[in-house]
Amino acid sequence: MNTENKAFTMSPFMTEWLAGGQPSNQLPISAVCNSHCLFCSNHLNPFPVAGGFFRDLEDIKLQLCAMGAHDDPIRMSDSLPGRISEGEALLHPRLFEILDLVRRKFFYNTLCFTTNASMLDAAFLKRLSVYRPIEINVSLHSTDPALWARIFGQDVRKAEIAISSLPLIRGHNMDLVGTIVPLPKICGWEDIERTYGYFSSQGARSMILYWPGHTKRTRPQVMADLECPLAEFTDFAERMKSAHRMLLIPHPDMISPLGVRVETIVAKTLKGNPKNRGAAYRRVVWLSSAAAFCRLESLVKEKTAEAPNLHQVFPVENGTYGGNIMAAGLLMVEDFIRTGKEVLEQWPDTELFLVPREPFDSLLRDLQGTPAHAIADDLGGPVWLVDPHGGIDPLVSPRLATRRGSAHALLRKVMQRFNRAQSEDEEMEAGLDLVACFPIKTTHGELDRAALREAMRAGRELMGAFSPSAQRFEMLDSEHALCIETWPIKNSARQLNRWTRLVRRESGWLIESMSEGLTEG
Known part of the structure; x- marks a missing residue:
């Protein structure tokens, strides 16, 4: 008998979808890629990420059932960055079964794919177009086959398929979006601009530019290939906005106003x-x-x-x-x-x-x-x-900021002297000198020096010890602190809780006010 509780087992894709707030526009299906891009983020994370697998059909069904009906595009290539490897959805061996499933629930939503286009030949695109409306975001960083092959780590034959796919996509009435990672050290700005112009001439609806990213895990020899000054990247983006009538989204966008309220x-x-x-x-x-x-x-x-x-x-x-x-x-x-x-x-x-x-x-x-x-x-x-x-x-945090350090040691010494005065007559006046000013505010009203002296002597008959059973300090700000103490009561299960507020003066910490109350032990 299988005793496994399936409620506690979920795929990385489902786990991330739930953690991401169940976004209605995301249905990723692959963490497998057929390229080895120079700038690939999958190998540059400073911590392990899930990758190298396709999403199971049953898991896709589970998410489809959990997704509410809507009219927005559904992105089948996007994953939460950094936790699951970015993959090629179009490589999934059961791609067309998946698309059949999706279309049973989402009849008219645009299905969006991001791809290097290396498998987008005429036959593949013809079959894919059956599931329109479809948007294909092609990552294409050069229209020179040799440069394309160098950037993607694939052969020139795949480059020719990818470069030739743009007119075929539009020919099958699917929407085209372009993505370019400018690599001027490899391609030069003229080649990058030609690639941008190629997207424009093939009817791309919009463009995305990504500044080449590198991390502390990037190999030194690759760093040189990725060099692209941010100012040059920003300038190129602005020139392309002026030269072509397409929406352009640069990452990062260093110019557009922030939409922060x-x-x-x-x-x-x-x-x-x-x-x-x-x-x-x-x-x-x-x-x-x-x-x-x-x-x-x-x-x-x-x-x-x-x-x-x-x-x-x-x-x-x-x-x-x-x-x-x-x-x-x-x-x-x-x-x-x-x-x-x-x-x-x-x-x-x-x-x-x-x-x-x-x-x-x-x-x-x-x-x-x-x-x-x-x-x-x-x-x-x-x-x-x-x-x-x-x-x-x-965020959940202490309402009163606690700062450990020398301040706590000084506060502890002050309270030790004051509590000792409460139990020993010879220490009484030294303890009363620790009061910032009289009359002092207490639970029993405002007390002058003589009244506080009598109250402290009366307290001896109540207390079951000469020191508190628990004591801690909270820093209210740089000039004020709170001492919170618990005192045992003689012959009783009850306890006395005392809150002593202290103020910092030139002479040191002094007692500003006190309040107390009895609780059951």
């Missing part, structure tokens, strides 16, 4: 600060991807010029991938923690960090599965994930 986010920082009695967070730090930093910094300055609190933007370098990776979606929790700690060294009074939502899935994990709340845990204070539309996800 900064004013909406700023308004939400003006309340809810536990260190400021629920009022504004007084110093707010935005952690930005390197790609968005300059534009976000300018936008935040503009939108917060008259704000009652201080906002600053800091760039986060991708230390996980290294190289020239600058997109927000590939940043890791450890990158935000590292930058946040650097900020706290410079601005220790930072009260709130704002982190972009893009790097995290629907479970708020980065690509390595590290939960976003680890940022708040390590930085010891409030962290919000913010999306471009102004939405926020406050």
